[in-house]
Amino acid sequence: MIIWKNLTAEQQQALLDRPAIANNEQLSKQVADILSQVKEQGDQALFSLTEKFDGIALSSLQVTQTQVEQAKKALSTERLAAINTAYEQIKSFHQAQQPQDVVVETRPGVICALTSQAIESVGLYIPAGSAPLPSTVLMLGVPAQLANCDRKVLVCPPDQNGKLANEVLVAADLCNIDEIYTLGGAQAIAALAYGSQTIKPVCKVFGPGNRFVTEAKKQLSQQVPGFAIDMPAGPSEVLVIADSNSKPAFIAADLLSQAEHGPDSQVVLVSESESLITEVEQALAQQLAQLSRRDIAQQALTQSRLILTDNLTTAVQVSNQYAPEHLIIQTKDPKAQLTQIRNAGSVFLGAYTPESAGDYASGTNHVLPTYGYSKVCSSLSLADFYRRFTVQEITKAGLASLAPCITELTDAEGLDGHKRAVTIRLEQQATQEQTANPIEQSKQQGEGQ
Amino acid sequence: MIIWKNLTAEQQQALLDRPAIANNEQLSKQVADILSQVKEQGDQALFSLTEKFDGIALSSLQVTQTQVEQAKKALSTERLAAINTAYEQIKSFHQAQQPQDVVVETRPGVICALTSQAIESVGLYIPAGSAPLPSTVLMLGVPAQLANCDRKVLVCPPDQNGKLANEVLVAADLCNIDEIYTLGGAQAIAALAYGSQTIKPVCKVFGPGNRFVTEAKKQLSQQVPGFAIDMPAGPSEVLVIADSNSKPAFIAADLLSQAEHGPDSQVVLVSESESLITEVEQALAQQLAQLSRRDIAQQALTQSRLILTDNLTTAVQVSNQYAPEHLIIQTKDPKAQLTQIRNAGSVFLGAYTPESAGDYASGTNHVLPTYGYSKVCSSLSLADFYRRFTVQEITKAGLASLAPCITELTDAEGLDGHKRAVTIRLEQQATQEQTANPIEQSKQQGEGQ
Numbered sequence: 001m002i003i004w005k006n007l008t009a010e011q012q013q014a015l016l017d018r019p020a021i022a023n024n025e026q027l028s029k030q031v032a033d034i035l036s037q038v039k040e041q042g043d044q045a046l047f048s049l050t051e052k053f054d055g056i057a058l059s060s061l062q063v064t065q066t067q068v069e070q071a072k073k074a075l076s077t078e079r080l081a082a083i084n085t086a087y088e089q090i091k092s093f094h095q096a097q098q099p100q101d102v103v104v105e106t107r108p109g110v111i112c113a114l115t116s117q118a119i120e121s122v123g124l125y126i127p128a129g130s131a132p133l134p135s136t137v138l139m140l141g142v143p144a145q146l147a148n149c150d151r152k153v154l155v156c157p158p159d160q161n162g163k164l165a166n167e168v169l170v171a172a173d174l175c176n177i178d179e180i181y182t183l184g185g186a187q188a189i190a191a192l193a194y195g196s197q198t199i200k201p202v203c204k205v206f207g208p209g210n211r212f213v214t215e216a217k218k219q220l221s222q223q224v225p226g227f228a229i230d231m232p233a234g235p236s237e238v239l240v241i242a243d244s245n246s247k248p249a250f251i252a253a254d255l256l257s258q259a260e261h262g263p264d265s266q267v268v269l270v271s272e273s274e275s276l277i278t279e280v281e282q283a284l285a286q287q288l289a290q291l292s293r294r295d296i297a298q299q300a301l302t303q304s305r306l307i308l309t310d311n312l313t314t315a316v317q318v319s320n321q322y323a324p325e326h327l328i329i330q331t332k333d334p335k336a337q338l339t340q341i342r343n344a345g346s347v348f349l350g351a352y353t354p355e356s357a358g359d360y361a362s363g364t365n366h367v368l369p370t371y372g373y374s375k376v377c378s379s380l381s382l383a384d385f386y387r388r389f390t391v392q393e394i395t396k397a398g399l400a401s402l403a404p405c406i407t408e409l410t411d412a413e414g415l416d417g418h419k420r421a422v423t424i425r426l427e428q429q430a431t432q433e434q435t436a437n438p439i440e441q442s443k444q445q446g447e448g449q
Numbered sequence: 450m451i452i453w454k455n456l457t458a459e460q461q462q463a464l465l466d467r468p469a470i471a472n473n474e475q476l477s478k479q480v481a482d483i484l485s486q487v488k489e490q491g492d493q494a495l496f497s498l499t500e501k502f503d504g505i506a507l508s509s510l511q512v513t514q515t516q517v518e519q520a521k522k523a524l525s526t527e528r529l530a531a532i533n534t535a536y537e538q539i540k541s542f543h544q545a546q547q548p549q550d551v552v553v554e555t556r557p558g559v560i561c562a563l564t565s566q567a568i569e570s571v572g573l574y575i576p577a578g579s580a581p582l583p584s585t586v587l588m589l590g591v592p593a594q595l596a597n598c599d600r601k602v603l604v605c606p607p608d609q610n611g612k613l614a615n616e617v618l619v620a621a622d623l624c625n626i627d628e629i630y631t632l633g634g635a636q637a638i639a640a641l642a643y644g645s646q647t648i649k650p651v652c653k654v655f656g657p658g659n660r661f662v663t664e665a666k667k668q669l670s671q672q673v674p675g676f677a678i679d680m681p682a683g684p685s686e687v688l689v690i691a692d693s694n695s696k697p698a699f700i701a702a703d704l705l706s707q708a709e710h711g712p713d714s715q716v717v718l719v720s721e722s723e724s725l726i727t728e729v730e731q732a733l734a735q736q737l738a739q740l741s742r743r744d745i746a747q748q749a750l751t752q753s754r755l756i757l758t759d760n761l762t763t764a765v766q767v768s769n770q771y772a773p774e775h776l777i778i779q780t781k782d783p784k785a786q787l788t789q790i791r792n793a794g795s796v797f798l799g800a801y802t803p804e805s806a807g808d809y810a811s812g813t814n815h816v817l818p819t820y821g822y823s824k825v826c827s828s829l830s831l832a833d834f835y836r837r838f839t840v841q842e843i844t845k846a847g848l849a850s851l852a853p854c855i856t857e858l859t860d861a862e863g864l865d866g867h868k869r870a871v872t873i874r875l876e877q878q879a880t881q882e883q884t885a886n887p888i889e890q891s892k893q894q895g896e897g898q
Contacts, residue, residue: 393799399803
């Protein structure tokens with residue numbers, strides 16, 4: 001337990017600093033090499049890299065509709081129902097996020113609009129480690145479906161038999177994914193960015209991944225013009241704000257659910273109650289023993305932070321300074337703290353709102369900014385599958401009323417071509433509207449020279 | 450004039466490809482060196498780099514309120530009025546973009562919300578080349594003001610007397626900029642990302658700049674955790690879609706207003722009318738001679754594209770393939786083409802809507818995605834000064850109704866810590882609500898083991 005007020009400002013910041021991500025030159029070169037293989041050799045590189053990294057020689061990359069239908073039949077009724085419930089929950093929340101056009105007549109005859117268009121083609125990366133991740137398929141697939149992107153492409157590394165998990169295929173089918181490929185790692189991101197004989201390139205790639213995937217996303221987004229990624233990635237993290245009203249067993253369970261993600265998971269508890277922190281420590285020890293992934297969780301817990309503050313206001317300040325991916329507020333009146341929260345990816349209010357609920361089925365997205373990026377990046381939402389652009393339409397009278405402003409500013413900025421684009425239109429006011437060649441007309445009237 | 454249908458698909462794409470941005474290793478190293486100087490030496494490096502690159506030894510970096518007041522007095526009534534009019538226009542359009550919270554009860558007892566918070570501190574980079582750019586101050590400053598960011602910091606390179614232009618200071622004052630520094634180039638971006646003795650770091654930097662600034666934004670956004678930039682940058686560009694109803698003189702003026710930005714500006718005209726293209730060519734030659742920046746414009750025009758298509762539908766397809774920053778549609782019924790437009794930064798409809806209007810005063814933002822990035826990036830808008838995050842609140846009954854879905858999926862994904870965070874809460878249902886130590890209670894009832 002760390003007593004916050006006993007630390008200097010520098011010590012406080014150091015306590016909340018994320019572990020430095022090693023600038024791994026070897027990883028960077030290895031990924032760059034994979035990317036250039038895919039760029040140069042296309043499908044051939046995809047097959048050989050899959051054999052090298054996933055240990056399987058595939059005969060084709062694309063999953064067929066027959067395989068999807070087989071997956072549906074292979075799953076239990078309970079599992080199909082669970083995937084379907086999560087799908088409906090996520091859909092319910094995301095479809096309420098449809099972008100609305102903004103139209104303003106900023107002055108008579110000057111109409112400005114902000115409108116949205118779905119990104120034409122999107123790539124969804126689904127990791128496959130120890131277990132399938134249908135929840136991530138839904139978190140990426142549902143907003144892509146709701147935005148109605150023309151091409152929704154899903155990639156996921158094959159298992160040792162060259163297959164994708166039934167759960168992944170069923171979730172993808174619910175989201176009307178257009179193309180599914182058994183392909184993972186940096187080579188999958190390269191295929192989505194460059195394209196190959198089999199896979200046409202996409203405009204934007206979404207989704208979590210291991211360090212190869214993350215490095216490939218980073219390199220390609222810097223390298224390929226017009227290619228974008230969802231957000232920067234770091235280890236997953238949770239911060240819990242608690243008071244003496246909180247239930248230690250619930251908090252311990254929440255901390256452990258974060259810790260079991262990986263040895264680099266970040267787990268932080270901030271409380272004004274010393275006894276609460278002590279009780280959580282006891283509950284952690286007790287519950288840890290029951291976890292199947294206790295070795296992973298234990299490693300993560302060695303990096304955990306249990307911080308005692310004078311009051312909840314300071315606890316909220318600590319949270320804002322840390323800017324957590326997940327923020328759980330288990331206090332007597334969590335909404336009172338919420339009004340002070342500035343930086344977070346997703347917030348969980350009260351005793352009965354575990355992070356697990358948001359990870360799977362409350363309806364919110366589980367792709368969230370980590371590593372302090374919640375200060376500047378948004379949680380994944382429907383908006384990320386769109387771009388906004390502006391449209392303006394001005395009448396001749398509207399342009400005339402703006403002209404003094406525009407021409408004064410073009411003078412200030414020394415751009416007389418910009419000025420001329422306005423004045424040439426207003427000079428025309430004196431001439432006939434239907435003139436076939438306004439330049440000639442203008443010359444005849446001795447204007448514009 | 451290029452006849453579109455006579456080209457192969459590869460030739461068509463090559464025609465629309467942006468010129469490759471040279472991977473300039475020398476620039477990259479030079480900028481990296483500047484960044485590390487600022488990181489290590491702070492203010493001292495800022496002063497010495499300003500002396501080196503801007504040729505002026507400053508005694509202080511920050512502009513005082515007295516200097517701002519002097520700037521107001523120094524400007525003509527007309528210029529003050531023009532800045533004020535542009536400010537009001539931009540404000541009128543951007544304040545209509547205030548983000549709205551989304552709240553959905555996705556099922557009884559499960560409430561999900563998407564909410565927004567202003568980014569706490571923002572840096573606004575204003576270039577200063579041949580002339581001051583008050584319009585850019587307004588395009589960045591107005592949304593920062595409307596979002597009510599806590600710290601709005603403006604940086605702009607000093608002139609040969611160590612001053613900023615009066616127009617820049619007056620526009621900054623209108624936007625309630627909190628801190629103004631006479632500082633430009635890569636060193637300004639480094640100061641905003643790392644901080645120095647005088648300048649506290651900011652979370653996100655906005656604005657255009659030369660290749661040093663662009664390279665610094667790119668490097669720092671990759672390097673400094675939690676630091677973000679507005680969007681990738683490339684040369685400015687316009688594409689005009691025209692038919693036989695279009696006025697060649699207007700189109701020529703629009704193409705030239707783009708061409709005068711710089712020798713690398715991109716200028717594209719697409720029309721179904723051969724005679725229109727010929728007339729525009731004539732008008733271009735005639736109007737070019739009158740421009741003060743004709744040498745710059747002429748260089749840009751050597752890279753221009755005049756493309757003849759069979760019909761307007763194909764012209765729109767060409768535009769979508771190119772994905773222009775600025776798109777001007779001067780046809781008989783521009784709204785008919787607009788419905789087919791997928792990719793653009795800002796669209797200008799009809800004969801009396803020159804790009805200049807959007808550059809200064811229609812109300813739309815002139816910071817736009819270039820280089821094909823309008824396929825994936827949004828035009829700068831109020832949303833870029835906010836982040837969205839989610840909030841959920843679940844009742845015990847709500848959690849119970851979600852539990853079968855969540856626990857089935859945690860089983861599928863092998864995350865029993867996630868499962869336990871749900872089940873431990875529901876086991877408690879049988880116990881007394883006010884139990885001080887629910888673990889003990891749980892033990893007594895033989896649960897949870």
